[in-house]
Amino acid sequence: MIENEIFRALADPTRRAIFEKLATGGMNASTLREGMEISQPAMSQHLSVLRGAGLVREERQGRFVNYQVDPEGLALIAQWLAIYRAYWPARMEALKVLLKDMDQ
Amino acid sequence: MIENEIFRALADPTRRAIFEKLATGGMNASTLREGMEISQPAMSQHLSVLRGAGLVREERQGRFVNYQVDPEGLALIAQWLAIYRAYWPARMEALKVLLKDMDQ
DNA sequence: AAATCACATAAGCGCATGCTTATCTGTCTC
DNA sequence: GAGACAGATAAGCATGCGCTTATGTGATTT
Numbered sequence: 001m002i003e004n005e006i007f008r009a010l011a012d013p014t015r016r017a018i019f020e021k022l023a024t025g026g027m028n029a030s031t032l033r034e035g036m037e038i039s040q041p042a043m044s045q046h047l048s049v050l051r052g053a054g055l056v057r058e059e060r061q062g063r064f065v066n067y068q069v070d071p072e073g074l075a076l077i078a079q080w081l082a083i084y085r086a087y088w089p090a091r092m093e094a095l096k097v098l099l100k101d102m103d104q
Numbered sequence: 105m106i107e108n109e110i111f112r113a114l115a116d117p118t119r120r121a122i123f124e125k126l127a128t129g130g131m132n133a134s135t136l137r138e139g140m141e142i143s144q145p146a147m148s149q150h151l152s153v154l155r156g157a158g159l160v161r162e163e164r165q166g167r168f169v170n171y172q173v174d175p176e177g178l179a180l181i182a183q184w185l186a187i188y189r190a191y192w193p194a195r196m197e198a199l200k201v202l203l204k205d206m207d208q
Numbered sequence: 209a210a211a212t213c214a215c216a217t218a219a220g221c222g223c224a225t226g227c228t229t230a231t232c233t234g235t236c237t238c
Numbered sequence: 239g240a241g242a243c244a245g246a247t248a249a250g251c252a253t254g255c256g257c258t259t260a261t262g263t264g265a266t267t268t
Contacts (some may be wrong), residue, residue, distance in 0.1 A: 011115035012226080013108050021129050023188055029245065042227060044246055063235040064246050071191045078185055084127055087175045133215065146257060148216055159248075167214050167265040 002054055003080060006065050006073050009053035014038065019055055019069070026068030028061070106158055107184060110177050113157035118142065119150045123159055123173070130172030132165070 010016055021032060033043050047067060050056040055090035059066045125136060136149050151171060154160040158196055159177035174178045 001117075001204070004115075004120075007111065007120070008225095012113045013105075013107075014226085016108075016111070020187075023191070030243095039228070041229085041247080045226075048246085050174045060234095065245065069188065069191050073112065074185065074188050076259070077181070081178065081182055081185065083124075084178050087173050087178055095111055112255095118256085134213095143258070144215070145217080145259085148214095151255075152216085164265095169215065 001072075003076055005049075005053040006076055007053065008040065009049050009073075010077075011045070011052060012049075014042075015058060018043070018046055022056060022067055023069050025064050028064040028066050030064070069086055106177075107180055109153075110159065110180055111156040111203075113153050113159055114181075116150070118146075119154060122125075122147070122150055123154060126160060126171055127173050130170050132170050134168070149180065157206040 010019070017036065018032060021036070029040075029043055029047060033040065036043075038046075047056060047058070051058060051070075054070055054072050054076065057068050057070040059068075071100075114123070121140065122136060122180060125140070133144075133147055133151060136151075137144065142146075142150075153161070155162060155174075157177050158174055158180065161172050161174040163172075
């Protein structure tokens, strides 16, 4: 069950930070590590978890590995969330705007 | 940081099951426990975590405590997710429908 | 007020998780 | 091919987490 791996992956703040940084644009593990106080093995392990959850894709480029956000994982969260749309407050302007954007 | 508590709360499959059951309608802890193989203290602890994450509200009713989904937590996930809308695949029909609904 | 019921809290335990250091694999450069 | 570099994997360790049993608290019933 991948849904479980997604939520578990995002439960760790360091992993969310990595994912969020990656969302600004694809980059390799070393670049990703810049500015973050995290060891190389730790980064590698986190990326592995994110990859297993379908939140991140990897692509070998010579001796670098380029990582980027994988839409699949995000889509699964969105679907999970959509089930509970009845509970979202009507005043959620940000989401409304989002939906308008998508509807075009 | 509550965002962290939300993701952590949802990372546990038992807790997601409780939340999902609660989404079908508010009920007290004992009713919630029916059909789920979970001890009374475990249920109480899970509900406490969900409450701390803003995913669930509680309301004393005599010697029962009625629990129900709290939209606040869901809204925060939705907002977090919305940041990454650029990555959502265009073919996400379910979400499109959802947005249309909300836009009315 | 005594017993019962719904639920919360406390304490302890086993296992998962995230980190560390050390080492391995694969690719590039010279 | 030897060294350097990017990254993965292994092993060990400390902490966190979810469970259990036991007990506490507040409300209801008789």
